[in-house]
Amino acid sequence: MFETSAAAGSSSGKYRTLLELGQGGTANVSLAVAGGPEGFRKLFVMKQLRSIYAQDSDFRAMFMTEGRLSAQLNHPHVVQVYEVFEDVTPTIVMEYIEGQTLDAVLAVSDPKLPLELHLRVLADVLSGLHYSHELRGHDHAPLEVVHRDVSPHNVMISYEGVVKVLDFGIAQLAGSTVETETGVVKGKLRYMPPEQVAGEEVDRRADVFAVGVMLWEALSGVRLWKGLPDAAIMNRVLAGAIPEPKNEHEPIPPELLAICKRSLAPQRTARYQTARELEVALEEYLAARSHYASARELSRFMNERFARQREDIALRVELELGRRSHTTVAPSASRSAAPSRTSLTASRNVPTGAPPAKTWMVALGFLLLGIALVAWGMRSKEGPLPRATLAAPRSVSVWIQARPDSARIRVDDVPVSNPYAGTPLYDAKTHLVTISAPGFQAEQTSVRFDADVRIVTALSPLVAPASAGLVPSAAPIVLPRPRGTSAPATSPNVPPASASAAPATAEAPESACDPPFYYAGGIKKFKPECL
Numbered sequence: 001m002f003e004t005s006a007a008a009g010s011s012s013g014k015y016r017t018l019l020e021l022g023q024g025g026t027a028n029v030s031l032a033v034a035g036g037p038e039g040f041r042k043l044f045v046m047k048q049l050r051s052i053y054a055q056d057s058d059f060r061a062m063f064m065t066e067g068r069l070s071a072q073l074n075h076p077h078v079v080q081v082y083e084v085f086e087d088v089t090p091t092i093v094m095e096y097i098e099g100q101t102l103d104a105v106l107a108v109s110d111p112k113l114p115l116e117l118h119l120r121v122l123a124d125v126l127s128g129l130h131y132s133h134e135l136r137g138h139d140h141a142p143l144e145v146v147h148r149d150v151s152p153h154n155v156m157i158s159y160e161g162v163v164k165v166l167d168f169g170i171a172q173l174a175g176s177t178v179e180t181e182t183g184v185v186k187g188k189l190r191y192m193p194p195e196q197v198a199g200e201e202v203d204r205r206a207d208v209f210a211v212g213v214m215l216w217e218a219l220s221g222v223r224l225w226k227g228l229p230d231a232a233i234m235n236r237v238l239a240g241a242i243p244e245p246k247n248e249h250e251p252i253p254p255e256l257l258a259i260c261k262r263s264l265a266p267q268r269t270a271r272y273q274t275a276r277e278l279e280v281a282l283e284e285y286l287a288a289r290s291h292y293a294s295a296r297e298l299s300r301f302m303n304e305r306f307a308r309q310r311e312d313i314a315l316r317v318e319l320e321l322g323r324r325s326h327t328t329v330a331p332s333a334s335r336s337a338a339p340s341r342t343s344l345t346a347s348r349n350v351p352t353g354a355p356p357a358k359t360w361m362v363a364l365g366f367l368l369l370g371i372a373l374v375a376w377g378m379r380s381k382e383g384p385l386p387r388a389t390l391a392a393p394r395s396v397s398v399w400i401q402a403r404p405d406s407a408r409i410r411v412d413d414v415p416v417s418n419p420y421a422g423t424p425l426y427d428a429k430t431h432l433v434t435i436s437a438p439g440f441q442a443e444q445t446s447v448r449f450d451a452d453v454r455i456v457t458a459l460s461p462l463v464a465p466a467s468a469g470l471v472p473s474a475a476p477i478v479l480p481r482p483r484g485t486s487a488p489a490t491s492p493n494v495p496p497a498s499a500s501a502a503p504a505t506a507e508a509p510e511s512a513c514d515p516p517f518y519y520a521g522g523i524k525k526f527k528p529e530c531l
Helices: 057-072 102-106 115-133 204-220 230-238 254-263 275-287 295-305 307-321 333-337 341-348 356-380
Strands: 015-023 027-035 041-049 081-085 091-095 099-101 155-158 163-165 398-403 408-411 414-416 420-422 430-436 443-448 453-458 517-520 523-526
Touching: 015 041, 015 307, 015 420, 027 307, 041 057, 057 081, 057 091, 099 102, 102 155, 115 155, 115 163, 115 204, 115 275, 115 295, 155 295, 204 254, 204 275, 254 275, 295 307, 398 408, 398 430, 443 453
Parallel strands: 398 453
Antiparallel strands: 015 027, 027 041, 041 091, 081 091, 099 155, 155 163, 398 420, 408 414, 408 430, 430 443, 517 523
């Protein structure tokens, strides 16, 4: 599965991989431990470039740029990077956050994340983003950082209620030597503003738009563009046809509706101009409520909802560290025969000029003690120790990956990441794996953790009936040509859609341009014939 080494790290080999946490298109993520004197141990997260890309100079440069940028970020709401090195494999060492991604939290429907707490998460995300947008280099020149991939997948919520922005892997910054290839759109399409979809240069307002999409989803209780294929999403975003959020269960406060609309303005000049402006708008709304959402309440929610997951990962870490003691180990005869520290001290404390009788009594005492220990050792050989040491529970490797990328995976009704990599404890019970995605046929399979499990599947799309009111066929999207070329850029021929119209649930199958992209080396690239 993963390619992390048993003792990956710098030349000193101070990091030892414990658990595999996830696998992305270009990098693997694992939990590691660093040791030190007097039993010192600290947990870290290691992100390592996959070996198939490690020899590619462009990938290495992009990966190391991420590491160097992230190492300069030091904010309560941004994940902390401690070290970057290339000794064996390009590696970024980050802080270990005990918690769940916002994506995993939103996958849980009972209990649902309350709106006030959801807004607290978004306000903290904006705080971290504004800090990164304002970051200056060591020469005090603005770095003009743009995350470009803000989404629930890249937001971590700790069990202490602390929110952190993750993964600046495709961040844009001033002076970078790594250029974005023409026609390559980096990021998650469902959270992109029109200028990013069109391949134009982006600034901090692209991240503001992405948080606006997350706010839309918080207000409506569903995902924006749910059920739509990428081609249809691109056309609607480029046309500025973003539906108004609606909630079937509770009315949306007008103040929040106005905040959401402004953050999602198709023209970047009409949006909040900074993440701080949007953060202040949300904070003012929260402050006006009779019940202010706090990190303490967020922590309580996280611990109540994810208690089992927290206990499971803690047990796995404890087992890997070798700290869990299942029974008291009886001392062996050979170890017992060795003089203890107390015995040596007692011997040294006997005065050299002590009376012969007292010295003889001390010697007799040690003689009787030695006889008793020998007798105990002989008896112990007649049968098994009454309190034998138990072997640490065995674990198995589980890898589950599903297409499309938006597919959700649940194991025993507990949401996990896609792809999912884990090492659950060995057992022969039957576990139900459910994989689903809007517009696709769900799949279920039963597995047992008595051997390694590997599931790689692609869901079959649902065929919509002719009367289902399909979205009109998406015209090919023409991305703007680079500046300086003679051929003019053309606009997509897309009929404007009503902004209040709800997204359709299916898209009619098209030609080879649906989808109009493919993946190469973990990067989404658009087909030339579709541009």
